Amino acid sequence: MENVREAPVVPGDVYRYYADPGTWGQWAHNTAWARAQAPVEPGTKVGVRVRSQPWTYTVRVLELEPGRRIVTEVRPFGVTITSSYEVTATADGSRIHHTISLAGPLEWAYLLVRGQYTRMLVEETRRVADLAAGDQGALGAPSSQQAAAQA
Numbered sequence: 001m002e003n004v005r006e007a008p009v010v011p012g013d014v015y016r017y018y019a020d021p022g023t024w025g026q027w028a029h030n031t032a033w034a035r036a037q038a039p040v041e042p043g044t045k046v047g048v049r050v051r052s053q054p055w056t057y058t059v060r061v062l063e064l065e066p067g068r069r070i071v072t073e074v075r076p077f078g079v080t081i082t083s084s085y086e087v088t089a090t091a092d093g094s095r096i097h098h099t100i101s102l103a104g105p106l107e108w109a110y111l112l113v114r115g116q117y118t119r120m121l122v123e124e125t126r127r128v129a130d131l132a133a134g135d136q137g138a139l140g141a142p143s144s145q146q147a148a149a150q151a
Helices: 011-017 021-029 105-110 113-133 144-150
Strands: 002-007 031-036 045-050 056-065 069-074 080-090 095-101
Touching: 002 113, 011 021, 011 069, 011 080, 011 113, 021 031, 021 045, 021 113, 045 113, 080 105, 095 105, 095 113
Parallel strands: none
Antiparallel strands: 002 095, 031 045, 045 056, 056 069, 069 080, 080 095
16 A cells, blocks of 8 residues: 655655654554654664554564655554655655555455555645645754745
């Protein structure tokens, strides 16, 4: 499952949301909040509270390409869910590409709600693009575009 969105934002302004678990609850699908004990790097474990359920999952960072991409994995019962969050520069700003892949004996159950997950990815890429374009963003600092405009 995937969604790609073109947005007139600086890639670094998108990526900073990927790299800060404290912001994941503002844009990531089905995430109420997320907390990491260390800076995000491959192997980091992030506690993520699910919006629709009263428990917290451990999400592991599998890959990290600074400024561009982060890949995470969560293993609820019977399935491994791998999410990829990627931003690349375009002539007009950024291409935001989010994917979810599934593996395991209960993969079929998640595929039954594939449309719901696809809609969540559409909303997720819209939210992270909107945050990156915002005046102050979730991190409380002007975006790269605003800083350039003010200079």
